[in-house]
Amino acid sequence: MSQELQRQHNKMPNAYSIIARLQELYGERSRSARYEISKSIFRAKMSAGGSVGDHVLKMISWMDKLNELDAPMHQYLQIDAILQSLPDSYGGFISNFYMNKIECTPAELMNMLITA
Template structure:
């Protein structure tokens, strides 16, 4: 990596984000990368007993990666994706969350 390119990527902390950024800069394989990230997002399921905060942050990170590739979703589908990715043990939370949004 050239020193200029390295300087431009100093703020990026993880390898995956750097790869996405480089692919965006050079315009190669954007469709493939976008497809792979969206596939991860739409298949994301929290494993029972794992940390819900970590799971939600992972989903938000995937959404952010798609936005870098010019794929944007409104807030409502984003919330739906997060809620649908939660395990059955969150059913009452999801019901209460949705009921509060109707009021």
């Protein structure tokens, strides 16, 4: 926290009051950040021939940022978003994934995709 913000909040009774005040001041930025991150996730498309590991890591990092902004995505939605962002060449993998009702985390999915 900058010295100016510390000075402004110095007389507040507890940390909760400080957090509430900061949310009032800067909450709109969080909303904008959530929008931009979710837009990146839902519009993501891996380029054909690109590194699937790098692509999925980027998507996982965006999902982690949403979680930090108190807007977590359900794990099933995370998996769906990652699979939908893959090029058509992964169609067989995606069909097999859903036909076999595979349950996994995004990190485990990344390892499966790298292996495939």
